[in-house]
Amino acid sequence: MSPTRRLVLTLAAVWVGAVAVGSIVFALITFPPQPASNVSQSIQDTIRLITFAAWPIFSLVVIAIIGTLLVRRRAPDAAPLPPSELRGNPRLAGTWIGVVSAIVLVLGIIGTITLNNEQSAQVVGATGGSANIANLEVQVIAQQWQFTYRYPSYGGFESAHLVLPVNANVTFHVTSLDVTHSFWYPAMGVKADAVPEHDNVVSAQPLQIGPYRIVCGELCGLWHGAMSDDAAQVMSASDFVNWAQQQQTADAPIMKYLPPYSDTYVPNPGAYGS
């Protein structure tokens, strides 16, 4: 057996072992984020998928570099290397480019399919409207440095904490009153920039009841780090209806002071220019 062939076989054996061990480890560990919604579930699946796809290439490169340096160094009097190992090998380079391109293409296609599924889910949610508990719309209004949530299908009352019914298709309409913020609900896998005068629409279906945390994901000034909703909740549908009706009743006297519900708000039109 030629030295080159032996080196290739040794490294290939180590690589197969690394891929096998890695795959077992990845199958056993839980990937973040916690799958509290259909979106975070698919994000978790995608993170796992990319990890599975990336690990063989990552380990191949590391083993090729370390292995070729450590496993076998040529003796000083060894015969000169053939040009394909010395100057370049167009066929090998072509194969490499082809394999990497194929992996990229597959990952891209899977990503696009996942994305399309999430976006078509959004369309269902967006057309659902009305006080239908299965299709809830919530407006997220960001300002320095807090989020306010408005429930148009319950008379447009406002809440300082986001409360959602479990298993509903929730559509978030995210907007801002001042600078760019980002509504980030890590457990739901939802992140959408809150941009003034823009209605940014995303959706998710919460699957687990529980308390959650929402943070701001875009640097928005002094108290960006403290801009969070630490008392967000997902509750059962009946609890949610009770809560919403309570809020609606409690907010009834002040509803006339709130601006009418709309996609965006300009609270202070004289603040800039003109």
Place this chain on the structure above:
Amino acid sequence: MTAMAVTARPGRPLSHVLLQWGMVLGIVGAVAGFILGAFIGGHLVPADANSNNSNAALIIGYIGSAVGFLAGMGFLNYPVARLLGLRRPTEADEAFLYGEDGGVGRYFRLNVDHKVIGVQYIVVIVAFLFIGGLGAMFIRAELLQPQPSYASAESYLTLVGLHSVIMIFMASAAIIGPFGNYFVPIMIGARGMAFPRLEALTFWLLPPAALILLSTVFLGGFPTGWTGYAPLADESVRGMDSYLVAFALVGLSICLSGLNMIATIISRRAPGLRMTQLPIFVWGVYITSFLGMLAAPILVAVLGMEALDRIGKATFFVPAGGGTPYLWENLFWFFGHPEVYIFILPAFGLILEMLPVFARKPLWGYRVGIGGMIGVGILSWFVWQHHLFVSGIAPSLRPFYMFSTEAISIPTSIVYLVAIGTLWRCRARFTVPMLFIMAFLFNFLIGGFSGVFLSDVPTDFQLHASYFVQAHFHYTIMGAEVFALIGGITYYLPRITGHALNEARGKRQFWVMFISFNGTFLSLLAVGILGMPRRVVSYDPGLQGLNVSASLFAFVLGASMLFFLVSLIWDTLVKPLRSRLLNPWESLGNEWKLPQPIPVHNFSAPPTGWGLPYDYDRDERRPAVLGGGIAVPEGATE
């Protein structure tokens, strides 16, 4: 000391005396320019209830100070003299401008010798690295606790802003500034750059930019980080103006440097030296230069628009006035994404240039490697909206940007193929630069694979703007580019100064740096994936353990960097050991064929017969040092 000696010499032309005192005159000019600019700015924009004309005074004052500094340094002498038809520079003037008198003074004034400029760049880049690194240490100290401790929310944001922007300044020129300016003309057999005065200008724009940026601490800082997102930037205090002017000066420097490098590499090559025979480092610089020349003007333009927003309520980026924040985001990232390849492409070139020297094997797949770098350069223009996947614009374009971003891994993987091909069955010498090359390959691999998670739109919804992104780009910039910088300094120091760094000390420093770097940023990859946003002073207490781990590793990393700095100063200035050999690495590179020190104009006559410098396959035969009568003897006049 040198300045005094020269001025005291009788018969010295006044212009030389003025140039000799350039730094002092520059500071005088900067103060005068600031006062004049602030006066003009204050009167240019009439005060009314709705506008804050102190922004105009400050911005125009800053510009005045930069112009005044450069005028004091002597940058206007030549163009003004030519414009007015005054005398041409004499040979003595040119000789003085090239610092042919030698001495330390030439490093502190306007000098157009590309080797002096290269050394000036090394000093300033290392200074930026340590100023920015100090900021990183303060940030990690603050994040030891989940609630604000010693830093207020305001000072924390200023720290984040200063750390990021000064590091962007550093990274924009970290490889191309020191090694590009010093070695590209030598590698292509040229007597200098195509536009030597322009080359000096690209360097001397950096010190005023850094001082203007740092002056923000007296003006309330800026709360936007390096991305300067509007409309937050519109409503910020006056410290924001420092960011705008300083970044624009650096943008100008990047653009002019690119232009100059392209002109030099196209027009100044030695006779018979084809583009396909250039060292791969020159190719890295060449491709980067196109990115810099074309991308930086967009940055300067968008900063100018923001300045108009702040001075005159132009509302380019404010919806209430008919503008949109998306305009800033698009223009900024249209510059910003090529910018990150401006950081890394020269580092690719430098790594692949050093690799054959220590693998003792020719560069494997030279042409396919160049193709890979060109591919990265072209694709870098088509990916910028991957920074805006969650921004809410153009959802239908997301698949395109996902594909283009993932496609960048194809040409990048070619660089790895070339590295692996070169290492294949090599006879590696594990010197300090070789260790840094290996670390570069490992760190950039993690940086690249974390990038795949970010390029995928569904996972980006979770990871965008988290510490995962922060750790991702620190792996590519700190883990790759800065490791290449330190490897490059170690490799080229004997060529530049005649002194080598202590090898054993260098290896110890390397291992501490490598392990603590990975400890820091693996911890941060983890906190990012667990949902910690970037740029926050308070965070979820459940993530404190990982943050403490990142901070402790970061302190060790900082100490290892400090150790490198002390080592560098010790081995070059305090106790310089003359390198045993002119060419301690036994490199076949053309830049090692010249005598030490390299004469001012490099060559007395154009060198001939320069091919690819990678013929290491003649089984360890000693390289032909000082070959072929191409070098002028030391001190020869021309």
